[in-house]
Amino acid sequence: MPEIARLIGDNDCFELAFVEREATPEPAMELGIRLHLAGLSLSDTISILDRLGVERCRATVHNWVQKAELQPLDGADPDHVAVDETVIQLNDKQFWLYAAVDPKTNRLLHVKLSPTRNQAITEMFLAELREKHLVNDALFLVDSAPWLQAALHRHGLDYRYEKHGNRNSIERVFRELKRRTNQFSNCFSNAEANTAENWLQAFAFAWNQLI
Known part of the structure; x- marks a missing residue:
């Protein structure tokens, strides 16, 4: 391969x-x-x-x-950031994977696994993203999720609703992630949430090395 x-x-x-x-x-x-x-x-x-x-x-x-404990490197300075979340199955429960991608490079900037999705969790994700990368002046590309737009507004970050275009980069990442977890269906069986999140961080590291 x-x-x-x-x-x-x-x-x-x-x-x-x-x-x-x-x-x-x-x-x-x-x-x-x-x-x-x-x-x-x-x-x-x-x-x-x-x-x-x-x-x-x-x-x-x-x-x-x-x-x-592999994870994406810190210090990126993107012009745009695509942010979204997707469902991850962990045993018999659903978790939400938050992800931020630089659409110019298709590299993952940050991932976070959460048992729920709401404005508070989204604000935590954005705070961690801002600690890792220089994104204060970036334009965030988002979907119509109200909790995401509200969290970005609370952080004073610029955002734009975009259904396709540069947001396709994060959909590509999610498709590959789901392909991997479907291919190895036992990947998150009998796993704790922190174990799954560590694997997802490692996946993000590997993704950035491969693209």
Whole structure:
């Protein structure tokens, strides 16, 4: 897969601070994490590692991804920001994934998982986004959700209703995310919310490396 080759070949911003507590060689751990984030299932990932002489179980690779605590880099300075939310199934419950994307680069700026959606949660998401990136002068592209527009107004941020156009960037991200979680239907089974959010942060990191 071209996506796997690109992610494996990019060593920027990939640190494994927890390796001192692991018996697996760091290169093998990094390869396992990158393979899974690039699109391979946990089963396929451990199969490749096994061919390289590293025998590990699915849970081990899953734990590597969790411990790596990967997330999108801070410090972006976008002209526009597309913001939206989508439903994520976590066991038998629905959660809301908030996401912000730079439509010029298609890179994810920030993601947050919440058990509900309302103005207060949206304001928290925007506050975290502003702490990470230089978005105060950006134009936010939004749909007709009243809680989102109200939260942006409360933060004093400029926004514009846009149904298609540059907002297609965030829809593209959501489509890929849903493809991944549908392909690996057990991804969020028996998982706590913080476990799912860590995986989503790692997905965002990998997405930014691949595009």
